[in-house]
Amino acid sequence: MNQRIKNKIEATNISINALLKDQKFTIDYFQREYRWQDKHIKLLVEDLTTTFLKSYHPEHKRPEVSNYQSYYLGPVVFSENPDNGKKSIIDGQQRITSITLLLMYLNYLQKEQPQKVAISELIFSEKYGEKSFNMTDETRESCLKALFEDGDYTLTEDDDETVQNMVQRYGDIVQAFPEELTVKALPFFIDWFIENVVIVMITAYSDENAYTIFETMNDRGLNLTPTEMLKGYVLSKITDKKQRNEINGLWKTEIQKLHKYDKDADQGFFQAWFRGKYAVTIRPGKAGSEDQDFELIGSRFHNWFKDNHKALFNLETSDEFYEYFKNQFPFFVKWYLKIWDAQIKFDPSMPHANYINHWGIAESLQNPLLLASITLKDDADTIHQKIDFVSRYIETFTVKRAVNFRKFGQTSIKYTMFNVIKLIRNNDINTLGIHLAKEADSISESWNAVPEFILHGMNRKFVKHLLSRIASYLDNLIGKDTTYPTYHHPNGKQFEIEHIWADKFAEHKDEFEQENDFQYWRNSIGALLLLPQGTNQSFSSDQYTDKLGHYLKENTYAQTLHQMYYEKNPNFLKSETIQRLAFKAHPQFKKEDIQDREQLVQRICENLWAVDYFSGKIGEKA
Template sequence: MKEIRGDAKTIRELLSGNKYAIDYYQREYKWQTKQLQELLEDLAGKFFNDFEPSHERQAVKNYGHYFLGSIIISQKESKKFIIDGQQRLTTLSLLLIFLHNLQKTRLYQVKLNDLIFSERFSQKSFNLDVEERNACMESLFNNIPFDDTEQPESVKNIVARYADIQEYFPEDLTGDALPYFIDWLIENVHIVEITAYSDEDAYIIFETMNDRGLSLSPTDMLKGFLLANISDEAKKVQANQLWKKRVSELIELGKDEEADAIKTWLRSQYAQTIRERKKGAVPGDFDRISTEFHRWVRDHKPDIGLNKSADFVRFIERDFAFYSRQYLQLREASISLKPGLEEVFYNAQHGFTLQYPLLLAPLNADDDPGMINQKIRLVASFLDILLARRLWNFRTITYNTMQYAMFVVMRDIRGKAPTELVKILRQKLDAEPEVFASNERLLLHQQNYNAIYQFLARITDHIETQSGISSHYREYIAIGKNRYEVEHIWANKPQRHSDEFSSNADFYEYRNRIGGLLLLPKSFNASYGDLPYAEKLPHYYGHNLLAKSLNPQCYDHNPGFLAYKEHSGLTFQSHEEFKKSNLDARQKLYQKIAEEIWNPERLNRVVESYISEEVAG
């Protein structure tokens, strides 16, 4: 083996003036929303341990450091080929591009260009230089939408993860803290770069670090601790078999799911404290369970009732078995629609991972299936309403923004019966300052495409099912060649509306309002998107009910829809033309439909339905 070098580098040292390549046989960029969220949460949490608004920028050099692991490089002539670590380097590149764009409007900016690309003879090349990704990276850097149709998996994931960064980047980092955070990220976050000078040596290092690194995971260590405290050998064997079976089922669902299930269970039932967002604040139960749940259980034995051998048996055979099973079912419901658990899926569509400890919090191991389902539906419905209201009012639902409030809800609803649960959840919704009527100007912008898409899918599906039409929600959110897209009723032609708008900016603001949007197949926009409204209108009649309701024909011989219009009192009307006043009318209509869908009375109906079923049974 030739010379091997290991250098601890800051992000600036790693990326400035260096070019990294990926061989064609390397695997795709595969990070998903979960990994991206965890990285943002970890970075923000570490940064806020030291940040104070009163600090000068120079104080950042004394902030704590963050270790992002190691990467393995094969050095070939002037190029560095990534053998291990492209997932992190790709994600870091996306984060730097996002931060570059985020600070564009600021008078003083932290220079990031040389960490993202280099330029020679007016030719730009990215420091993470992968040919098939360059067009996509260029579009993201220039803040231009990129169509990833027919693109490789890596490019699709890059586009999706950049959208995740836009959606989940902590709001409290976007203000005065931003330049401090950028300084900290590039100067205080470190990666160890391990360099070999042949592929063979690089892969030997990679295999040694991965295949032979048989260190126990936190899940293994927790199991070992619990089993070691069971004195009855037969019960120990039985508990071990149950543990292995359930962990196997969770791993089948996805990587790290067994650890996530345990964290979710312990947080939901036992976390009493959470770290405050201020300098020097110590981690609470909620935080420690996330990073070292095996140690937390050992340190809190008496608090969670682990005193004698029988307690440890119960902890595995009753509690772990029950909550891990419920977690598994909830995760499955978040991936595909399950009858009775639709709200779990809806919340997951927003990437809201905090829902899982909340959904488990009111459950007791001796609850019957009907009671479990009722409690889950109550909490999931509460979250569905809360998230919709926040998104409608341009408020973020990122992990860091919502973490403390959701911890308080989780703690307050722990183990509660349904009737008490309804009271608590209704009080929390009633205490929210904003409802749908608080924002009459909801519009599509760069950061809320997914939220607007989900609003349109839910609104369209709701009015159709209420009119007696089978649900097409799965079709509306499906991904693929025939996917749906947000369609602007007004084409991107401000000159057609110069009689009502004196400036292009005013036109675009109105054009993007939700009342001027529909959800239609991608092919429709390609064929008809630029046409004047009068020419689009006949084609709208051939699509979903929200689009169809613009056309006068929708109000003839359509008994299901007309009955729904009548009993709901919603002001549906056709529009022969679509001027500013017509868009205003649709904006109000969409708001009223949203108020009907996300009505807090849903919570009471869940309880009433359960009581009726119990009486009937």
């Protein structure tokens, strides 16, 4: 290789279109796994769509997109072999994979659109009828092919971490992408995404140089973070040296606590704290609007604090700064981390915090909501109940939206949730309950949609959540000590969604002429259960009458299908709640039986998410 070429390094600002069109990349061995979490992909979708909507106007023509605000996605590093032109991704695989997943979803959305943007060549190239994806890693091929063609992929036990994450992140994109961009605005957004999103492509022509660049980019050096700049400003406002040293030490201690959870937890904390307790404005949705409190806190909270501490925090004197950060700062760090713990590990004093960790809204809205009502004067029991109440409202909102096939990405709901943040800010527990009950009751989506709800390719995550909540709720009604994690994320054997009907259309031709109709009813919420992994596979293809005896050994919700359950468990029918729900056995399982179970699920949802929960007293079991 020519030494001059070997030592060459190029850096170019390019669009996604230029980066991906008709390109092939191999993935370097040391970073083969795709590990983005839901928070990363949701934040990306939120940032992209929010930036686009700042410029978009329905009256625009598509060429006007070229003048829209650009978005910088960061650098990617390649090592290119000058002899054959093959490129290896050294840094940026996570972002390129995420971009590809978003392009796949956008392409899926535009299938039925009259105006289509040519983006398939950014995802794959085709030769002799064979599709070859831009990232050449054979473990991804079947998953990418299914997602591209069908918008769905069924995971198997053999799928590795990368494939599992790709499927989950694709589902997160489906949920987070704003509904208002899926029809008329869609070609505008696609144009903007592939041409106005800017990436710095760095190309080295030797692996040695490429790795040197990679290491340099991942060395943060001495750049100050927003947290560090905020700290500097706060300390500069405290004139007493002893007090300043005390706050400096306290600051280090609290930031270390946050960093034990995540290297960026400090920034997430300040954004949640300031938005939850102090933000009073949010950018209007119309094109050309200026960022307001909510957005400014998200981007540069240290500057926002500097501009607003007098008006919104009532902080002006040295003593006021000292007292505020001595008391308020550690208090909110403590509860921010307690909320984090309760989301990860089920806490019976605030169970809904765990539920919304698996079926909630964007962290940029959820965390400010959870901090908004709590105050320094609240005792621990009151704070637990406040967190649980707010979490309960969030879950009610998301479940109602989901059974109505509505999305709740940040862009779609941020004005609603921002108004709730302001409404519940510093509420006492009784006022909070009244406000949240009213807000939950006024959610426009209705439980009447439950009988029409079905399992489809990209809502499996929600169906698992819904069935886990139903299963544990019914168990608890009859005195079993199971919890939501028992079914949703147990330590041992996992639970899977079970179709009561086997996938055998021929056995149901007495009721259905078309297989599509059969599949619709087979996927109805009334025809689904949760069963332990392995049990599901062992008799999933059996006829209903053969399965029924197995169901009698499972959770309460499955057991209620069998007549014997009612005969052996007379206490089940003594519960007033159970009587209102009106269970009945199903010796056979026909279309009419599915309709009965659909109505039962609706009644369970109405009870399970009833708004009288918000009038509960402190200490009552949730």
